[in-house]
Amino acid sequence: MPDVLLPSADEAYSSPDAQGFFGPYGGTFVPETVMPVLAELEAAYRTAQADPAFAEELNLLLKDYVGRPSPLYRADRLAEATGLGAVYLKREDLNHTGAHKINNTLGQCLLAKRMGKHRVIAETGAGQHGVATATTAALMGMECAIFMGTEDIRRQSLNVYKMRLLGAEVVPVDEGSGTLADAVTAALRHWVERVEDTFYVIGSVVGPHPYPAMVRDFQAVIGTETIAQIAEKAIPRVDAVIACVGGGSNAAGMFYPFLHDVPTEKRPLLIGAEAAGLGLESGKHGAALTKGSPGVLHGFYSYLLQDDAGNPLEAYSISAGLDYPGVGPEHSFLKDEGLVRYDAVTDKEAVDAFALCTRTEGIIPAIESSHALALLPRLAAELGPDAVVIVNVSGRGDKDMDIVHEAGLGVD
């Protein structure tokens, strides 16, 4: 494996423009107080990106602390069960802390240190980003506060305990539906108060510029490794690459190198799996790209679940990590441009895929990642029995035991 390099700042494809727009999406829509701080952050990020010492420090942590590269595992029993020629799983679940989130928190916390900030805050839904941030803060000796909705605290109590154990303060957010969107708002409000000494570690490709591009770049290690592993394993053809999309960071990290480095004619079908919750017509889902319309939330312009007056709607998904009414602006751009397809997966399909992956491969995927796995049987029908598909298993499912049990995956 070659060392993983951060993508350069001057590539042709979809680096957002100078004001942070991917086509019409993205931008910076925040109170004036934070505007100068975002400008400082962008400058610091560009400097770090151009500094080989930064890449070296990050790559060493990714290798020795996270355990990268994560394997690209050939899942033959899952392929057989879903009627596909081959299925490869990109094992982000094997990362330290159990998900892709740590790729980004290490990058951002290193940047925070460079900027002289010793206190970090973060929002979390499923708790994976909260745990990754708390872990990184412990590693780097930083003060850490994690904002988490009360409903998510209920759904993900194990991760709450982990964060506290790691020395982070978990701040319960009892507004709205007590889920990810409310946690983001609370973290943004807190940040406005403490911008001078606090770095906001956003966990997905959302928020005001430069976060969507920066988080994507830190997660691009996933796709970069995958492309190298395809070559290494001499896999002659890949028909599709799937990743789940809430805010969309694991998908952006997987897709971006394919969009950037692989010529169109050789590029596999890229598919994002959104949360259809109880069904797209039920009104209880998190499918911003499939059912939303463009609007501004949390500082950026993107597809959004909103009412006629422009208020954000409450999203719903069995998966706390996909339970978000917006989506990263780059995904909105990729959808409009037809460069990535976005399909929606219900709670039930995700739970079925969770069970199937667990029982055919002995790999317990996160309920978020199970949304991506759920597309496998559909792709078999669409692409035929010889199709070769890569799925990004963005995290492990240990945290989801109670949820899948409640959803009826009893063990007799």
Added chain:
Amino acid sequence: MVAYVMAGYPDRAGSLAALEAVARGGAGVIELGVPYGDAVADGPVIVDAGKAALANGFGLAETIALAGEFLGAHADAPPVALMTYLNPMMRLGFPRVATLAAEAGVSGFIVPDLPPDSPMADRWLVESEPLGIDTVFLAAPTSPPARLDALSTRSRGFVYVVSSLGVTGERDELATGLAALVARVREHTTLPVAVGFGVGTPEQAAEVAKIANGVVVGSAIVRRQGDAAELEAFVRALVGAVEG
């Protein structure tokens, strides 16, 4: 003295009564808040009032209609500026927002999440300025000179200085360094300067009035919106303190 009133809170009639009360109390400008579900710049009092108003079916269109009714009924009413987040404006569409607001007699807009240097600001100003609607941009303690220049150049009517870091709401004490901040802003503009965020008592208002042309009081007024008589007396006390 700039008085912030939340539209539709505690209900439509109550907010109309509150507009009349702050006008009778002598407010020089009324800032009419538009209820929104993700009020990221606001503290608990305004957030909760906004949620109650949302539950009453209030949004940007209803707020503009309320302003129109108030201004239409009171020829001597103070100018009304709407304080709204960006997304309700985008949802209704900038041209329609500008037209409806101009028809209602609304004087200006304050949009806390619309930066003056954003392409979205260009698109809004192209619609609003020809109709005589002023847009007020906000200056913060963190704003460097270049941003103060940009926001002052684009502001019309006055420049709104955010007194301290954080969201709207009453604070025990005024921010330290406020006088220096106002002085810094004045280096970049000849427009009047109003100070808001964290001003909640007549004593604080009197302090701010020594250095600024205007004082914005929000949460302390919204808390009294259920009782028009008390609200009028409170605004009168604020105005008295400001005019000292």
